[in-house]
Amino acid sequence: MFIALEGGDGAGKSTQIKRLSRALTEAGTSVLTTREPGGSPLGERIRHLVLSPEFAPVDARTEALLFAASRSAHVETVIRPALQRGEVVITDRFLDSSVAYQGAGRGLGAEAVREISMWAVAGLVPDLTVLLDVSEATGRARRSSREQDRMEQEPEQFHREVREAFLALASDAPDRYLVLDADAPVPVLAEEILRQVRDLLTARRML
Incomplete structure (x- = not known):
């Protein structure tokens, strides 16, 4: 099973990934956690290029292509092999982030x-x-x-457009999305996410 956590900067994705991974591992499920941009040796190098303020400004098309290159390496060398081994893969961001950040933002x-x-x-x-x-x-x-990367330093209008794009993506694919209010308490969010994942794993006889 392949799970992605998405959301604007400051949504708390990393915290929820740690909690979900720990809960699944304790239940006997083999879990791989990863992130984007990055996730692979090549991807981590691209991450530095695309997020570090020292390389600003980066034009929008170049930025989109760098994210796509990082994601391609990530999928081919990390995600797809793990899925083929029968693991649950949890990633901090995937392609919907590019649609929101580069497509809309x-x-x-x-x-x-x-x-x-x-x-x-x-x-x-x-x-x-x-x-x-x-x-x-x-x-x-x-x-x-916290110390902000190049994307986090963008003005409020940028982050507003990114948020609206994510919500539009979720509206277009309700069967694939679980939308939660990131302002809710961390334990409440963690329980909602775990419940949804458990239901999917049970349906696939993976739990």
């Missing part, structure tokens, strides 16, 4: 970015995408409390 167009991304991953999409929908106030507060 950068104005490249959702369809154009999705087409590039789908080609890069040879059609692989998550079985479940958990969208942690973070409010503008919460996202801003969480971003300001």
